[in-house]
Amino acid sequence: MTGTFIHPLISFVDKTFVIAEFELRKLRHDFTELITRALQPALWLLIFGQVFARSGMMHTGNIPYLDFIAPGILAQSVLFVAIFYGINVIWERDLGIVQKFLVSPTPRTALVLGKGLSAGIRTLSQAIVVYGLSLFLGVRLNWSPLALLNVFVVVVLAATLFSTFSLIIACIVKTRERFMGVGQVLTMPLFFASNAIYPTDIMPAWLKVISHLNPLTYVVDALRTSMLSGSPSTFGLGMDYAVIFLTTIVLVFIGARLYPQLGV
Amino acid sequence: MCKCDPYADRPAVYNPAVTTPVVEIEKLSRRFGTFTAVDSLTLVANAGEVFGLLGSNGAGKSTTIKMLTTLLPPSSGEARVGGFSITTQPVEVRRAIGYVPQAVSVDGSLTGYENLLIFAKLYDIPRSEQQARIREQLTFVDLTADAGRLVGQYSGGMVRRLEIAQATLHRPRVLFLDEPTVGLDPIARDAVWKHLIDLRDQYGTTLFLTTHYLEDAENHCDRIAIMHMGKLAALGTLKELETSLGTGSHTLDEVFVHYAGATLDSGGNFRAVSAERTTEQRLG
DSSP, rough: HHHHHHHHHHHHHHHHHHHHHHHHHHHOOOHHHHHTTTTTHHIIIIIIIIIHHHHTOOTTTTTTTHHHHHHHHHHHHHHHHHTTTTHHHHHHHHHHHHHHHHHHSSOHHHHHHHHHHHHHHHHHHHHHHHHHHHHHHHHOOOHHHHHHHHHHHHHHHHHHHHHHHHHHHHHHSSSSHHHHHHHHHHHHHHHHHHTTTSGGGGHHHHHHHHHHOOOHHHHHHHHHHBBBTTTOOOOHHHHHHHHHHHHHHHHHHHHHGGGGGGGG | OOSTTTTTSOOOOOTTTSOOOOEEEEEEEETTTEEEEEEEEEEEEEEEEEEEEEEEEEEEEHHHHHHHHHHOOOOOOEEEEEEEEETTTTTHHHHEEEEEEOOSSOOTBBBHHHHHHHHHHHHOOOOHHHHHHHHHHHHHTOOOOGGGGGGGGOHHHHHHHHHHHHHTTTTTSEEEEEEETTTTEEEEEEEEHHHHHHHHHHHHEEEEEEEEOOHHHHHOOSSEEEEEEEEEEEEOOOHHHHHHHHHOOOOOOHHHHHHHEEEEEOOHHHHHHHHHHHHHHHHH
């Protein structure tokens, strides 16, 4: 009885990592993607962050604004990278790669989670860039191993969450043109209706409600409390993880239901 | 994972007199809204056979292959592939088959070796056997020297050969191919066919393919089914089809026109035509 349960589970985990490996091997042959992606967080931190820090308009308690915004920019760059992941999925559909995967005996959930996980590992480069810039700008970072481990896990999970969301959109819209439109429409509301670049305290009540339903808010909260020294979590790290985990699981299952439609 | 001999049930040499059904299609239909793409199709392909599905654009060939490879659920009817039902045992069917879609299905940003390695892992080839199996496949399709190169630098014929190697790593009983020679020059086409026939002869793999190159069907298929507007219009060996037209000698072209019609625009859609031209462009 236990064996019949454990074998598919081991197989599922194994296949998930094979799919993730497939994606990551591509990076070994072409690093340009990682370099171009580094530009966006640099612009936000060096220009937007510096200007708003000087203006003194944002009241972020006893945390300097640049410190406040650094984890927000990390979450934002994870979101921006992950949300356009669906373009790759549509590209693979236009080729015959999706069909080849779907004809293999690989569980659909492993195909979807493996792709999400690879996006997660790819976005770790964003964390390195944001840490480097934060160091340069004098942000008070928390270098404890546990804090670094938390940042690592949250970045991977958040990218898995948003790239799976992106895959679901790709399964619905099916063409690159439509995807670009929908992607743009979704990214900015997710970003602005979160605590990434300003605290939720200054939001109007209706926006505050939306921000509490937005998984990015919990990603930012988890990153902020882990990355910075002396920054207490708004919701509690346990709550942040619970929201991120549950949302990811739900999205992976929806994605696994929809992904086979790309093979048609 | 079955450790038994994967070739035990396959004929060493194809013998048309010995027929073991390996693809059994029974009243298979697929409707898209009010349009019926495949209409109550019934036919059988036998083990070790090279079975060609012919038809003009939109005849229902690709939809049939998609149903048999479990990519598309049928609206009604049933099919068994390698002894397994496509509707109730899709995972078992997937283990028993290989598939080479019409579009390019290997990843250009990986090497030939990496493309094979990933699929060796997905098909549960034991770790201890993976390297030997990949080497065997590369040798089989004459790509050993190019295994370390990025597939994006391969020629069209090399890409198709790699796809065949990838789709047969797990030694499937049936290999489905959708327009395997589309976009290839005559030399590359001959090379692809040589490897396909070798696959049948060495491993007993049944080849079930669609094509609209009549000379491919004429030269290589043991039996041919002609589809027209979703229905089976004719089925038999080339000789049987030619004699079915009556007295006098007939070519396959005449047989095709007789059963599939000679109208200029019989079907297909924008996406299918676009996909075919993109494939031709990528491989050509």
